[in-house]
Amino acid sequence: MREQGFDALFDALAEDRCVGCPAPRHGEGMWARWLCADCAGDVPTALAAVRQAPEGVARAWALGPYAGPLGAMIRHGKYQADARILEALAQVLAAELDHQPIKHDLNAVVAVPSSWWRSMQRGLDPVFHVASPIARSLSRPLQPALTRQHRGPTSRLGRLARAAHHRGVFRAKGQVDGDVLLVDDVCTTGSTASACARELLGAGARRVYLLTVAAVRFS
Numbered sequence: 001m002r003e004q005g006f007d008a009l010f011d012a013l014a015e016d017r018c019v020g021c022p023a024p025r026h027g028e029g030m031w032a033r034w035l036c037a038d039c040a041g042d043v044p045t046a047l048a049a050v051r052q053a054p055e056g057v058a059r060a061w062a063l064g065p066y067a068g069p070l071g072a073m074i075r076h077g078k079y080q081a082d083a084r085i086l087e088a089l090a091q092v093l094a095a096e097l098d099h100q101p102i103k104h105d106l107n108a109v110v111a112v113p114s115s116w117w118r119s120m121q122r123g124l125d126p127v128f129h130v131a132s133p134i135a136r137s138l139s140r141p142l143q144p145a146l147t148r149q150h151r152g153p154t155s156r157l158g159r160l161a162r163a164a165h166h167r168g169v170f171r172a173k174g175q176v177d178g179d180v181l182l183v184d185d186v187c188t189t190g191s192t193a194s195a196c197a198r199e200l201l202g203a204g205a206r207r208v209y210l211l212t213v214a215a216v217r218f219s
């Protein structure tokens, strides 16, 4: 009982706090539900091309670096199972993608599959909540073209270990046609995107583009 009371008190206090810093949340603007005015001002509003696209990926874009408010927003979405913040970020990505000529030739949107046990733990699949509004906004199907095998978490692995880990984790399902937009929440080392791109190209995709909310090695 005591613990429950403490949790409720903590929730009440946390409710007014910015997701990105200890400051109180701001009352206005599209990020008012989550951020203080300073952090909201730091959220990038335009897509940037990632200078070194992961191997197999024709072009890659991210909204901004993982450090700063974007990373905090993604973590909040994932760990607090707050789909709304991920969908709000997806709306910004979708609106920005509208300016990119590649959208005309896109055949489908493919979400990088999250591991099912992680999704179960978290109560939501974060990448689905980013990819789904983007597909809707582009009027393209969200194609379940990839499956993921269960392996352990990668967050503590280095770059080479991650690449080895990801080999064979993703498998294409059926035939993939034309240009495909691969969507993930974060591009960390690029090894996930490369592994997915290889599979999609092997299954018949003409080109694979990558769109992520944030990138660790940005610009």
Ligand SMILES: [Zn+2]
Binding pocket: 018, 019, 020, 021, 022, 023, 035, 036, 037, 038, 039, 040
């Ligand atoms: Zn803040």
